[in-house]
Amino acid sequence: MRNLPSPEADASFEPVVRLSHRRRKAVLTSVMLGLFLSALDQTVISVALRTITDDLHGLSRQAWVTTAYLVTGTVVGPMYGKLADVFGRRRTYAAAIALFAVGSLLCAAADSVTELAVFRAVQGLGGGGLASLAMTVIADVTTLRERGRYQGFYTAVFGTAALAGPVVGGVLAGQDTLLGVAGWRWIFLINLPLAALALVMVLRLLRVPHRPVRHRLDVLGAVALVAGAAPLLVVAEQGGVWGWGSRAAWSLYGAGLFGLAAFVAVERRAGDAALLPLRLFRVHVFRLGVTLHFMVGFGVFGAAVTVPLYLQLVQGMGPVEAGLASLPTAAAGFVVTLVAGRVIARTGRIKPCLVAGVACLALGLLVCAGLGRGSSMLLATAGMVLLGAGMGAAMQTMTTLAQSGAPRPDMGAATAAVHFFRTSGGTVGTAVFLSVVFSSAASHIHERISAASRNARFHHLAERPGNARVITSLLGPGGHGALQDSSALVRLDALLVRPFREGYADALHAAFLLGAVVMLAALVHAMVRVPDRTLPDA
Incomplete structure (x- = not known):
C-alpha cells in the first residue's frame, strides 16, 4: 500500500x-x-x-x-x-x-x-x-x-x-x-x-488568511465553457422529446463539442490564469x-x-x-x-x-x-x-x-x-x-389502458362523461399527449387510476x-x- x-x-x-x-x-x-x-x-x-x-x-x-x-x-x-x-x-x-x-x-x-x-x-x-x-x-x-x-x-x-x-x-x-x-x-x-x-x-x-493569486480573470474561458456545456445539458433534458437522433439534437451535439474544443484551446493559452x-x-x-x-x-x-x-x-x-x-x-x-x-x-x-x-x-x-x-x-x-x-x-x-x-x-x-x-x-x-x-x-399508460379496457367494468367506467373528460385532460384527445396535471387522478375511480399508476411505474x-x-x-x-x-x- x-x-x-x-x-x-x-x-x-x-x-x-x-x-x-x-x-x-x-x-x-x-x-x-x-x-x-x-x-x-x-x-x-x-x-x-x-x-x-x-x-x-x-x-x-x-x-x-x-x-x-x-x-x-x-x-x-x-x-x-x-x-x-x-x-x-x-x-x-x-x-x-x-x-x-x-x-x-x-x-x-x-x-x-x-x-x-x-x-x-x-x-x-x-x-x-x-x-x-x-x-x-x-x-x-x-x-x-x-x-x-x-x-x-x-x-x-x-x-x-x-x-x-x-x-x-x-x-x-x-x-x-x-x-x-x-x-x-x-x-x-x-x-x-x-x-x-x-x-x-x-x-x-x-476570515481565513488569503494570499491573492495575481491572475487575470479568464473571461474567454468562462464564455467557452458556457458555450460548450449548456447545449449538451439542454439536449440531455430534451433529447427524449425531440428524439436523440433528431436534427435539433444533432445541432446541439455539434455546438456543444465545438464549444468544449474551444474551451480546451482557450485554457491551454491561458496557462496559470485558466x-x-x-x-x-x-x-x-x-x-x-x-x-x-x-x-x-x-x-x-x-x-x-x-x-x-x-x-x-x-x-x-x-x-x-x-x-x-x-x-x-x-x-x-x-x-x-x-x-x-x-x-x-x-x-x-x-x-x-x-x-x-x-x-x-x-x-x-x-x-x-x-x-x-x-x-x-x-x-x-x-x-x-x-x-x-x-x-x-x-x-x-x-x-x-x-x-x-x-x-x-x-x-x-x-x-x-x-x-x-x-x-x-x-x-x-x-x-x-x-x-x-x-x-x-x-405510451405506457395508453398500453395499460388498452389492456384494462378488456375488463367490462373498467370500460363502462371509462365511458362515463365525467371520467372520460378527466382521462382526456390527462392524456389529450388521442391518448398520447403530454401529462400536464396529475392531480386530476384523485377525481377518478380507483379502477381507472390503476393503469396510470402502472404506466408511471413502467416509465420509472x-x-x-x-x-x-x-x-x-x-x-x-x-x-x-x-x-x-x-x-x-x-
Whole structure:
C-alpha cells in the first residue's frame, strides 16, 4: 500500500492554514449555514415539484425547473473557484449568497413553469458558489486526512437538509394558501431570512488568511465553457422529446463539442490564469476523482428527483407523506457520512469507503428498478436506505481523492472542478431520468389502458362523461399527449387510476435501470482504477 506524496515532497503543495480549534469552528460554521441554505432548497423542492408544476399546468416540463438551476450552477462553479482564488473566500461567498436570495425572491413570484425555470436559473447562479466554495474553505483549513471527517460535516449538512427538506416541502406544498400566498411559494420565500442570517455570519466569521493569486480573470474561458456545456445539458433534458437522433439534437451535439474544443484551446493559452487549469488533469487521482463524481452524480441526482415521483405517482402519496417516506434516505446518509469520515481520519484510506458507497448506490437503484404499483413500502425503504448510505460513503471520499492531487494554490479551481463534474453529471442524470420518464409515460399508460379496457367494468367506467373528460385532460384527445396535471387522478375511480399508476411505474423502471447501469460502471472504475493509498496527515 503506497502513500500519497507528502507536502514536503512537492514544493507546489503549501501547508494548510493552521487555525485554533475555536477559530476553525467559527469559519466552518459560517460556510455550513450557506451550504445548508443551498441543500435545503434542493431537498424542499424535490417533493413539492409535482404540486408546483400541477399548479402551473406544466407537469411534463418539470425537468426544466430542476435542470435550469443545475445548468447555471454547474457552469458558474469553476468561475467561483477562480474568483475565490483572486478576491478571497469571504467576498466571493457573500456575493453567492446575495445572488441566491435574489433568485429565490423571483421564483416565489413566478406565474408559469417557463418563468419558474428562468428564475431558477438565476437562483443557480448563486447556488453554484455555495456548495463549491464550502468545499474549498474546508480544504483551506484541514489536512488531507482530516478532510474526510470535515467533508463528512459537509455531507452531514446535506443529510440534515434532506431530513428537514422533504417534510417542510410537503407541508408547504400541501397548503392552499399561507398568509395569503400559495403554499408552495413559501418554499422559496423561506430562503430569504436564512440567506440574511448566512450573509451576516459569513461577513463576520469567514476570515481565513488569503494570499491573492495575481491572475487575470479568464473571461474567454468562462464564455467557452458556457458555450460548450449548456447545449449538451439542454439536449440531455430534451433529447427524449425531440428524439436523440433528431436534427435539433444533432445541432446541439455539434455546438456543444465545438464549444468544449474551444474551451480546451482557450485554457491551454491561458496557462496559470485558466478557469480550470489543464495541468490538474495530468494528475491521475484528480482525473479519477472528477470522473467518478460525474458518474455518481448522474445516478444520485437522477434518483433524487425520481424517487419522490415514484412515491407520489405510483404509490399515490401526498407531498407530506412522500416527504416522511423519504426520511430513511437522509437518515442513512447522515449516519454513514459521520462513520465514513471517522474511518478515513483514523486509517487514512479512502478506497474501502468509496467502493462500498458506489456499490450501495448501484444496489439501491437496482432495488428501485424492481418497484411497481404493488410493491411493499418495506422494499422501497430498503432501496432508499441503500441510496442514502451510498451517498454518505461515496461523496466525501471522491472529493478527498480529487483534492489529494491538487497543489494548494489551485485548490479553489480544483474544488470548483470537482463541483463542476459532479453537478454536470447530476444535471445530465436529472435530465435523462426525467426525459425517460415523461417521454415514455403516456405510451405506457395508453398500453395499460388498452389492456384494462378488456375488463367490462373498467370500460363502462371509462365511458362515463365525467371520467372520460378527466382521462382526456390527462392524456389529450388521442391518448398520447403530454401529462400536464396529475392531480386530476384523485377525481377518478380507483379502477381507472390503476393503469396510470402502472404506466408511471413502467416509465420509472427504465430510468432506475439506466441509473443502475451507470453506477455499476462507476463501481468497476473505482475497484480497478482507484489506488489503495494512505493519505498524509499534513
